Amino acid sequence: MRTRIRGKLITILTFLMALPAMVLLGPLSGTASAATPPAQRAADTCGVLAPGASDAAARAVAAACTQVAAGTWYSWGGGHGAQPGATYGQIDPTDPASEHDPERKGFDCSGLVRYAYAQAAGSDILNGSADTQYYSVRAAARFTAAQGQAPLLPGDLLAYGTSDNIHHIAIYLGAGKMVEAKQSGTRIMVSEVRLGGDYFGALRVNTGAVTGHVHRTWGTGVWTHAEASTPSRRVYAFPDATTIRVECQKHAETVTAEGYTNDVWSYLPDYRAWVTNIYIQGPAWLDGVPTCS
Structure with a gap:
C-alpha cells in the first residue's frame, strides 16, 4: 500500500516539475508565442492585402516587404546611391534622432520606393525625392485626398505634404495598411494608412512605356501655376531640369524672362498646373502638342 502511494507521489512531482517547461514552450511544438520577435510579427502582416494589384505592383510590394522582414533601418538620405539599394544615410539637421543615420545602412521614404519599383520594373524608373516621385510622368492614375482609400490598389504610392512640398511617400498594401520608411530611429515598417493631416493624394505607377x-x-x-498666368496660385517649383508630360498648350499671358518673351503656356497633367513655354526646351510653340480647348 505504501509503495503504491509513493509511486503516485513521484508521478505527481514529476508532472509539477515539467510544468514550467510546458508553459515556456507553448501547448504545441512550433506554435507561435509571445516570444516571436517583433520584426517577424510585423513582416507577417506585410504583403498584398487586397485584390486588384498588377503583377508589377505586387513585385514592388514584395520588394518593400523584404526590407521589413530584414529589419532594415530608416536612414535619412538612404537609398539614393548610384544604383537602387540600401546605403548609409546622413544627419538630418532638423531631426536630432538622425544622429546615427550615417552608421545605419537603410532607406529613407523615397529611397525605399525607388528600390521597390526598380525591383518591380527591372530599371530605375523612380529615382529622386518624394516630390519628384509623386509628380512623375509615370503616373498611370492619380487620386486626391478627398477620394480616400476607396480607389486605391496595392502598390499605389501615398504622398504627404502640400502641392509645393511633398515630404513623405509610402506604398499602399490594401486593407488600410501601408509599408514605409517613416523616420530616423525606426526600421522599415507596416503602418496604418494616415488619411488625415497632411495626406495629399496617391498615384498608380506605370512601369511600362x-x-x-x-x-x-x-x-x-x-x-x-494654377492658371496660365503668373499672378495665379503657385503650385510647384522645378528645382532644376525636369522631365514633364505636356497635355496641351495655348496662348495666354505674355511673359518675359531669361531674355525671352512668349505668350504660350502648357498644361501639365501630372501637376494639374500650367507653365510658361519659355522654360520648356524646344520652340516657342511645341511641335505636335495640341491646342487646349
Missing part, C-alpha cells in the same frame, strides 16, 4: 508628349524643362526654381 511613358505615353503622351514628354518634354524637358530648363532653369532652376521654375514655378508652375
